[in-house]
Amino acid sequence: MSGPIATKVAYVKAQGQTRNHHCHWPGCEKQVPPAMWGCRGHWFALPAGLRARVWAAYRPGQEVNGTPSAQYLEVARAVQEWIAAQPKKEPGHG
């Protein structure tokens, strides 16, 4: 992989847990570095197309400045809508 997305991926992977910040998946309390959207399991539960949109809209440093772009906020909302549209897993029926 090369290009601006790969640069962003490398940046995000190098970021640490600089403050209290949990996974954005509803109900998930797992701590993840502020540069990351969520924990590994939930991030990869998202469709590849949505993940690509998050990467495209993400600007390194936005999690430090607290200034995500309007495009990023729109993608973040689309992710939450996608999650809300998924059928809920019933515990204890596996």
Ligand SMILES: [Zn+2]
């Ligand atoms: Zn999670």
